[in-house]
Amino acid sequence: MVALFVVLTFLFFILIDLLVLKAQGKEHPAFAVRVFDKRFFFPTEAILSTGHLWLQKAQNGLYKLGIDEFILKALGKLHLVPLKTEGESVSKGEPILQAVFGNRTITFRAPVDGSIRFLNKNIIQKQVDDPYGDDWALLIEPKNDLPVSSAFLKRGNDAIKWLHDEFNRFRDFISAKAGQPELAGVTLQDGGNIVEGVLRSFDDNTIKEFEEQFL
Amino acid sequence: MKQFIPKITFWRVVATIIVVAGLYSTYLRFTGGLGASTNLSDDFPWGLWIGFDILVGVGLAAGGFTICAITHIFNIEKYKPLTRPAILTAFLGYLLVIFGLMYDLGKPYNIWHAIIYWNPRSVMFEVAWCVMLYTTVLFLEFLPIALEKFRLKKLLSFMKKTGILIMITGVILSTLHQSSLGSLFLIVPQKMYPLWYSGLLPLYFFISAVGAGLTMVIFEAYLSARAFNKGIEADLLSRIGLYSVIVLMLGLIIRLVDFFLTDKIHLLFTINNYTLLFYLEILVGTLVPFGLLIQKRIRENRRWLYASSIMVISGFLLNRLNVSITSITPATGVNYFPSINEISVTLMLVTLGMWAFKIIARNFPVFASEVHYENHQLNFDQKLSESNL
Amino acid sequence: MKKQKAILFDVTLCAGCGECYNACKEANHLPETADDFLKDHLSANTYTVVEEYGDVYTRKMCMHCVDPTCVSVCPVGAMEKTELGPVIYDADKCLGCRYCMQACPHHIPRYEWNKINPKVKKCIMCYERVKNGMQTTCAEACPTGATLFGDRDELIKIAQERLSSDPETYYQKIYGLEEAGGTNVLIISPVPFDQLGFAENLPKEALPTYTAKALEKIPGVVAGGGAFLAAMYWLTKRKNQIAAEEKQNKLNSISGDEK
Numbered sequence: 001m002v003a004l005f006v007v008l009t010f011l012f013f014i015l016i017d018l019l020v021l022k023a024q025g026k027e028h029p030a031f032a033v034r035v036f037d038k039r040f041f042f043p044t045e046a047i048l049s050t051g052h053l054w055l056q057k058a059q060n061g062l063y064k065l066g067i068d069e070f071i072l073k074a075l076g077k078l079h080l081v082p083l084k085t086e087g088e089s090v091s092k093g094e095p096i097l098q099a100v101f102g103n104r105t106i107t108f109r110a111p112v113d114g115s116i117r118f119l120n121k122n123i124i125q126k127q128v129d130d131p132y133g134d135d136w137a138l139l140i141e142p143k144n145d146l147p148v149s150s151a152f153l154k155r156g157n158d159a160i161k162w163l164h165d166e167f168n169r170f171r172d173f174i175s176a177k178a179g180q181p182e183l184a185g186v187t188l189q190d191g192g193n194i195v196e197g198v199l200r201s202f203d204d205n206t207i208k209e210f211e212e213q214f215l
Numbered sequence: 216m217k218q219f220i221p222k223i224t225f226w227r228v229v230a231t232i233i234v235v236a237g238l239y240s241t242y243l244r245f246t247g248g249l250g251a252s253t254n255l256s257d258d259f260p261w262g263l264w265i266g267f268d269i270l271v272g273v274g275l276a277a278g279g280f281t282i283c284a285i286t287h288i289f290n291i292e293k294y295k296p297l298t299r300p301a302i303l304t305a306f307l308g309y310l311l312v313i314f315g316l317m318y319d320l321g322k323p324y325n326i327w328h329a330i331i332y333w334n335p336r337s338v339m340f341e342v343a344w345c346v347m348l349y350t351t352v353l354f355l356e357f358l359p360i361a362l363e364k365f366r367l368k369k370l371l372s373f374m375k376k377t378g379i380l381i382m383i384t385g386v387i388l389s390t391l392h393q394s395s396l397g398s399l400f401l402i403v404p405q406k407m408y409p410l411w412y413s414g415l416l417p418l419y420f421f422i423s424a425v426g427a428g429l430t431m432v433i434f435e436a437y438l439s440a441r442a443f444n445k446g447i448e449a450d451l452l453s454r455i456g457l458y459s460v461i462v463l464m465l466g467l468i469i470r471l472v473d474f475f476l477t478d479k480i481h482l483l484f485t486i487n488n489y490t491l492l493f494y495l496e497i498l499v500g501t502l503v504p505f506g507l508l509i510q511k512r513i514r515e516n517r518r519w520l521y522a523s524s525i526m527v528i529s530g531f532l533l534n535r536l537n538v539s540i541t542s543i544t545p546a547t548g549v550n551y552f553p554s555i556n557e558i559s560v561t562l563m564l565v566t567l568g569m570w571a572f573k574i575i576a577r578n579f580p581v582f583a584s585e586v587h588y589e590n591h592q593l594n595f596d597q598k599l600s601e602s603n604l
Numbered sequence: 605m606k607k608q609k610a611i612l613f614d615v616t617l618c619a620g621c622g623e624c625y626n627a628c629k630e631a632n633h634l635p636e637t638a639d640d641f642l643k644d645h646l647s648a649n650t651y652t653v654v655e656e657y658g659d660v661y662t663r664k665m666c667m668h669c670v671d672p673t674c675v676s677v678c679p680v681g682a683m684e685k686t687e688l689g690p691v692i693y694d695a696d697k698c699l700g701c702r703y704c705m706q707a708c709p710h711h712i713p714r715y716e717w718n719k720i721n722p723k724v725k726k727c728i729m730c731y732e733r734v735k736n737g738m739q740t741t742c743a744e745a746c747p748t749g750a751t752l753f754g755d756r757d758e759l760i761k762i763a764q765e766r767l768s769s770d771p772e773t774y775y776q777k778i779y780g781l782e783e784a785g786g787t788n789v790l791i792i793s794p795v796p797f798d799q800l801g802f803a804e805n806l807p808k809e810a811l812p813t814y815t816a817k818a819l820e821k822i823p824g825v826v827a828g829g830g831a832f833l834a835a836m837y838w839l840t841k842r843k844n845q846i847a848a849e850e851k852q853n854k855l856n857s858i859s860g861d862e863k
Contacts, residue, residue, distance in 0.1 A: 002552060003492060003536035006267060007499075007529045014525060017441070020225050028441060031517050250717030257647065257714045260705040288833050290840035321700020321715065321722040325680075332680035332697050338815050339679035339703050341822065383833045387826055398818040402673055402707045405805045417818050543706075 036073045036196045040163040043132050048159040049111030050152050051215050052166075053097070054132065058139060062117055063146075066136035067099060067108065067128065070163055074170060074210075075101045076197020077127050080137050082119050083107070089115040090140075097137050102200060106211045111152065113143040166214065173213065174198060177206050230566050237563025240556035244318055252556040256549065263553035266539035267561055268315030270396055271532055272308055273346070274420070277428025278435070279305025279353060280389035287382045296448050297455070299360055299581045300439060301432050303572060306353040309346060311568045318560055338398045345392030352385040364579050394421040400538060410482050410493045411542040415473055422466035427500075427531035429459035433524040439582070442573055453514040456523060460505040463527065467501045489545075492537055500530015608670075608689040608788060609734055610756035611743060612763055613663050615793035615800065616773055617750035620654055620661035627745035628652045631730060648716045651727040652742060655801065660793070662800045663742075663751065666691060666712045666727035667780060668788035671810035674704035674713060682724075689756065689788040690729035698724060709784045709806050729788070756788055763792050785810025 021028055042048060046056040052071050055063040067080065078101040090096055096110040118139035128135040147153060154162050199210060221227065244252040255262050282301040286294045317323040329343040355374070362371045397420030404412055413419065433456055436447045474480050483490065504523040508514040514523070540551060553561075575581065622641040628651050629636070638644035642656050652665040668691045675683040675691060682697040683704055700722060705713045716722035730740040738744075743753035752759060760781065767774045779797045780787035784806045791797070798804040 001550070002263065002266070002540045003496075003533045005552070006263075006536055007532050010529060010532060011525070017226075028437070028521075031521075245720070248716075248718045248720050248722060255717065257705065257717075258711075260702040260715065284833070288837045288840075290837065290844055292844070319701075321702065322698060323700075325697070325699045328680045328697055328699055332682075334676075334678055334681040336676045336812060336816070336819070337679045337681075337703075338819065339677060339701060341819065343679050379837055383830060383837070386833055387829045390825060390829060391822060395818070398815055399703070401814045401818055402677060402811050403709075404807060404811070404814065405709055405803060414814075414817070 036198060038164060038167050040069055040160055042068070042159045042163065044156055046132065047146060048154045048162065050162070051109050051111055053108050053111050055111065055140070055146065062139045062141050064136045065138050065140050067097070067131050068163070069131055070166055071099060072128060072131050073196045074199050075099060076200055077101065079125060079127055080123050082138050084116045086116055086119055104204065104207060106207060106215065108215055112146065114140045117141050170214070173210065177202055230570065233559070233562045233566045236559040240559045243556055244560070249321060252554065254551060254554040254557065258547045258549045259543070259551040261539060262551055263557045263561060264315060264319040266536045268319065268564060269312055270535040270539055272312040272315065273393065273396060274424040274427055274531060274535060275431045275528070276305040276308030277389065277393055277424040278432040279428070280386050281425050281428050282432060283356065283382050284386045287379065288386065294451055297432055297451060300435060300576070302353060302356045303575060303581055304431065304435050306350070306357050307568050307571050309350040309353055311564050312346065313350065315564050338395050342392050342395045342399070345388045345395065349385060349388040349392065352381055352388060355381050356385065360579050360581060390421060393424040394418065396420050406543055406546040408489050408542040408545055409479055410489055411538050413473055413477070415469065419466060419470060422462060422469070423531060423534060426459045426463035426466060427527055429455050429462070430524045430527040433520060434528055437521050437524070439576065443576065447517070449515070449517055453520055456508045456514050456520050459527065460501070460508045463501045464505045467497055489541065492533065492541055496530055496533040496537055499526050500534060606687050607755045607757065609729070610689055610754065610759050610788040610790060611729070611740060612752040612754070612759040612790045614750050614766065615660050615662050615791065617748045618654070618661040618663070619748050620656060621747060622654055623745040623747055624663065624742035624751055625652060625654055627741045631741040646712065646714055648714045648725040651725070657800050660795065662791070662793065664801070665789065666729070667710045668729055669784060669810070670786040670788065671812055673707045673709055673784065673811040676812035676815065677703045677707045679703070686731065688734055690731040690734055692728045692731050693724055693726065695723040707811070709803060709811055759790055763790055766792060782808045
């Protein structure tokens with residue numbers, strides 16, 4: 001009897017916790033967190049810039065612009081803030097978009113010359129869930145026609161391949177940073193999978209370096 | 216200063232109620248004695264506090280020494296990310312066991328007598344010494360984590376050099392007292408229901424502690440993920456899950472062979488409450504989780520892994536309480552059920568343990584062997600207000 | 605070694621008068637616990653009772669085992685088997701773990717459950733009196749000779765004589781001769797002992813031998829386990845080193861080829 005009572009008490013607390021999570025509309029984080037793996041998806045019609053922004057042809061010569069999955073996996077939960085207003089023109093390399101995570105940001109640079117035509121109002125203060133779909137950032141009208149392929153703009157399998165290379169580069173980057181004395185003990189090899197949002201663990205300098213090396 | 220006032224959450228309220236109730240029971244226990252606060256009697260001198268706080272507490276803290284053996288003695292380094300949380304769980308587990316003993320002992324202020332009055336013939340004496348020494352070992356194993364925090368590099372490197380000795384001592388001490396908790400019951404052959412009595416009780420206790428201790432590492436990882444909003448090392452944990460059920464299955468096979476050799480098989484076909492509890496114990500604790508986790512697809516599924524770990528722990532709870540309480544019941548002729556005070560003190564101990572784990576994990580690099588989902592230091596204040604327990 | 609003292613209780617002679625019960629209460633300064641002594645039971649304030657089973661009476665008290673379980677299980681040695689036979693208790697050493705109560709095969713030790721500073725209570729065979737060459741107060745008080753005090757060897761002889769001279773009356777067994785390794789309280793009775801509430805399922809070996817079997821393995825576990833673990837540590841460490849070196853060599857040879 002006592003044995004049953006103890007087991008039922010244990011199960012009761014676990015059940016209550018699941019109900020509490022449900023009432024709060026949350027998922028148990030152990031089930032929600034995903035490992036940052038190599039599996040990338042990139043839409044066939046889109047073009048990927050080497051600054052981790054994608055462009056996809058919309059109507060009237062306008063292109064949708066958004067961030068890629070890689071950024072989302074590296075930073076975890078984030079929301080986007082456009083740095084330009086509608087109608088403003090932007091030249092290649094100029095800051096165009098910011099990703100905000102926690103109290104920190106990284107800045108994306110424009111992949112092409114052009115002018116901003118429309119900002120996606122739906123993403124204001126909203127976490128990015130679907131980077132290639134509803135959660136695009138803005139509509140841009142490029143000055144010139146986009147090339148079919150270039151060192152900076154990649155399509156289809158090229159884009160996926162490039163993302164894989166970026167992933168490897170990112171893993172090395174994280175490993176090197178994790179070897180720093182103030183983060184001693186952090187291992188990524190053997191079992192220590194990179195979890196999504198791994199960059200959040202690092203200090204501001206590392207984030208800045210990431211920005212310089214990857215964006 | 217506002218962020219220092221904790222937000223009211225469901226589990227905080229529950230925890231507060233549990234602790235307040237526990238403190239009231241503590242007051243009753245230490246002003247009125249065991250009689251006023253427990254349902255223990257001359258006929259039934261050991262109850263929930265021994266069965267759960269001691270036997271289950273020590274058993275589930277076995278994850279500490281098994282993971283240490285895997286990573287530091289067998290040098291399988293990929294499991295290193297699991298070491299620190301396991302050591303901390305074990306350390307807190309043992310401190311709670313000692314804390315729990317303070318309630319159960321009739322004269323807690325004499326607890327140190329085990330150091331000066333020796334009786335080497337007593338299993339309890341051996342357990343007392345092992346628990347004392349092993350708690351010290353766990354402290355030493357945890358110390359590097361604290362030294363890292365305070366950047367005491369010289370001491371740290373000294374600790375690392377002597378580490379292996381400490382680890383080996385820890386594994387041996389654990390082997391001794393985990394099995395000796397089973398030996399405690401060797402001396403009551405006439406009292407125990409034969410389904411649970413066996414000359415091999417020390418071996419069963421050791422094997423089941425290893426199995427359930429490993430599972431506790433999994434369960435604890437889920438708890439931490441829940442509390443700190445972090446990820447789990449799913450690939451490592453699913454392997455651990457597999458090892459754990461293999462160990463438990465081995466234990467069950469030995470147990471059944473022993474039934475056969477000692478002519479107890481007929482008891483398995485005698486239908487009564489004891490047999491049913493026995494079946495429940497082996498089904499929930501070993502057979503079903505074994506059937507599940509032996510399949511790669513299932514053990515790599517986070518939900519099934521979690522469910523299996525809950526089953527294994529439930530089976531372990533059933534086993535220890537069956538040995539210490541259920542099996543003693545028919546011989547004593549009394550139906551012991553813990554008093555509300557015994558229950559509330561036990562709940563308080565578990566709550567305090569989880570609370571301590573949370574505070575320590577937040578302030579020391581316990582999960583440092585793993586890259587964090589979120590940065591503890593930076594989000595400290597934010598999480599203080601967000602977290603639940 | 606001194607001759608061990610013992611008590612022989614003969615159920616056939618007991619009249620159920622309760623003199624032993626009263627004498628014990630008085631000698632040990634125990635408060636009254638029942639109006640009718642026949643309905644009383646062992647407790648922290650009652651070391652011996654007289655129980656009525658149909659038309660016979662029997663006593664219950666500490667059996668003072670030859671190799672007492674309580675003495676072997678006590679972590680701090682608060683229970684002691686004296687040379688003279690009585691099993692005595694030192695409350696100053698006691699932690700209150702109650703293992704003695706859990707382990708006692710005769711279910712004898714009782715606890716002061718409602719005290720802050722509780723003691724284990726049981727018959728101590730009037731140790732102070734026995735030490736000074738006196739008999740126990742219950743034996744002294746017994747008007748019928750049902751409770752006899754003396755050397756264990758001699759009492760066994762007396763019991764054996766009674767059994768063999770009157771096989772019609774006695775159930776042919778001396779309880780305590782070999783129950784759990786034997787006791788210093790011996791009982792003979794006209795009826796089987798389980799009918800009098802005595803444990804009949806006790807093994808012949810002293811119970812401490814059961815745990816001794818487990819405890820004697822400890823040195824082996826420590827030595828063998830230590831050697832095994834140290835060897836495993838060295839082997840696996842070496843294996844990891846070799847693997848790392850090979851990896852390094854491979855890398856070197858590849859980069860060598862490229863040059």
